[in-house]
Amino acid sequence: MIITEEFLSKSKWNACQKGVDWFRVCGETEHEPVIRKLMAENKHNWANWTIVRLMTHNQQIEYTVFSAELVLKNFEDEYPDDDRPRKAIAAARTCLKNMTEENKKAAQSAAESAAYSARAADSAAYSADSARAADSAA
Numbered sequence: 001m002i003i004t005e006e007f008l009s010k011s012k013w014n015a016c017q018k019g020v021d022w023f024r025v026c027g028e029t030e031h032e033p034v035i036r037k038l039m040a041e042n043k044h045n046w047a048n049w050t051i052v053r054l055m056t057h058n059q060q061i062e063y064t065v066f067s068a069e070l071v072l073k074n075f076e077d078e079y080p081d082d083d084r085p086r087k088a089i090a091a092a093r094t095c096l097k098n099m100t101e102e103n104k105k106a107a108q109s110a111a112e113s114a115a116y117s118a119r120a121a122d123s124a125a126y127s128a129d130s131a132r133a134a135d136s137a138a
Contacts, residue, residue: 001031013053019046065092
């Protein structure tokens with residue numbers, strides 16, 4: 001796919017100005033070389049941002065499920081009684097198989113619950129790190 005400055009800045013992509021400025025001087029317009037150049041410059045978040053925007057909605061869901069599954073074991077090792085992320089993954093898979101309004105609502109609800117769980121885990125980790133730092137300083 002050809003990527004243009006106009007498409008980045010005036011389309012539903014709504015790229016940030018830094019990204020548009022980078023693209024303006026990168027010298028590439030085909031999506032694969034653009035992504036390779038982003039990776040070579042350690043702009044991994046920007047590369048991921050670009051890749052996701054090249055996907056269809058279903059591909060985005062599949063990618064999200066894939067990504068979540070990569071870290072699920074880490075989460076479950078730390079929070080073995082919290083099954084919300086696993087339920088969100090299952091709901092997304094169900095939605096992919098049969099994209100009904102009921103399944104979409106169930107997937108959205110499960111995803112919101114999993115996001116709440118992730119925020120709570122992040123907050124707990126931050127608090128624990130802060131307490132360790134305070135103990136070390138004392």
